[in-house]
Amino acid sequence: MGVTVGVLRLPHADGLELPKYETEGAAGLDLIAAIGKNDKITLETGKWSLVPTGLKLQLPEGYEAQVRPRSGLALRHGVTVLNAPGTIDADYRGEVSVLLVNWGPVPFEIVRGMRIAQMVVAPVTRVTLEERGALAESRRGAGGYGSTGV
Numbered sequence: 001m002g003v004t005v006g007v008l009r010l011p012h013a014d015g016l017e018l019p020k021y022e023t024e025g026a027a028g029l030d031l032i033a034a035i036g037k038n039d040k041i042t043l044e045t046g047k048w049s050l051v052p053t054g055l056k057l058q059l060p061e062g063y064e065a066q067v068r069p070r071s072g073l074a075l076r077h078g079v080t081v082l083n084a085p086g087t088i089d090a091d092y093r094g095e096v097s098v099l100l101v102n103w104g105p106v107p108f109e110i111v112r113g114m115r116i117a118q119m120v121v122a123p124v125t126r127v128t129l130e131e132r133g134a135l136a137e138s139r140r141g142a143g144g145y146g147s148t149g150v
């Protein structure tokens with residue numbers, strides 16, 4: 001498809017695969033933990049950690065990347081992305097990292113090369129806020145939080 005994203009590999013990602021779509025129709029590229037070969041991160045229950053990917057991105061203007069959990073990690077281990085979806089701005093030139101949290105009952109070990117999250121690149125709509133004294137009426141009005149029933 002038509003969108004190209006620049007990627008710069010940092011030395012600690014040497015030898016690791018670049019994120020890729022695992023199937024033809026996948027929406028997200030799997031992000032890979034770029035921690036040291038002999039290192040591991042042990043996530044205790046209820047704790048979180050910023051896991052490096054060893055990659056910097058140059059997204060085209062008008063796009064963002066969302067860092068989302070992998071459902072398998074969430075289902076099997078209770079491990080998810082604390083700030084999901086994490087936002088990678090088009091003008092960010094730092095290393096992409098993943099804020100993983102362990103809500104599972106036992107510690108979870110993260111090792112080099114593990115597919116820890118997925119990244120979805122999406123277009124961004126930037127808006128202009130126009131301050132108004134009143135807004136157009138609507139049928140919903142201020143109803144929310146289950147106002148239509150459960």
Ligand SMILES: O=c1ccn([C@H]2C[C@H](O)[C@@H](COP(=O)(O)OP(=O)(O)OP(=O)(O)O)O2)c(=O)[nH]1
Pocket residue numbers: 067083085086087088089090092095096097098099
């Ligand atoms: O899961 C994430 C979320 C953010 N970032 C990087 C890219 C993003 O462009 C930058 C800033 O993120 P965000 O806007 O969410 O952070 P903030 O807390 O609002 O900080 P800032 O004041 O730097 O914008 O941090 C990541 O690498 N991973």
